[in-house]
Amino acid sequence: MAIADEMKAEVHGAAYSFLVASLATAEEPIQPPREPDIGPRELVDDREHFHEMCVSRHWQSDELYRAHWSTMMLLAVLGGPPD
Numbered sequence: 468m469a470i471a472d473e474m475k476a477e478v479h480g481a482a483y484s485f486l487v488a489s490l491a492t493a494e495e496p497i498q499p500p501r502e503p504d505i506g507p508r509e510l511v512d513d514r515e516h517f518h519e520m521c522v523s524r525h526w527q528s529d530e531l532y533r534a535h536w537s538t539m540m541l542l543a544v545l546g547g548p549p550d
Contacts, residue, residue, distance in 0.1 A: 510544065510545065521537070526540060526541065
């Protein structure tokens with residue numbers, strides 16, 4: 468208990484440095500709105516359209532982690548909503 472009291476005293480002085488958010492429980496999980504489905508042909512048939520889409524959504528492949536993310540997002544767009 469003494470350690471907890473010491474920690475509370477230390478944090479109390481720096482309380483203004485932290486952002487505290489109280490979360491309410493929701494009965495149903497909040498789902499982000501899905502983008503309208505576009506057909507696979509519309510996405511990959513036209514190179515310019517594909518390039519514009521990659522630029523607008525910040526899909527890059529210059530580093531491995533960016534290429535991984537971009538591939539996941541591309542597959543999500545092509546695959547549509549999960550069943």
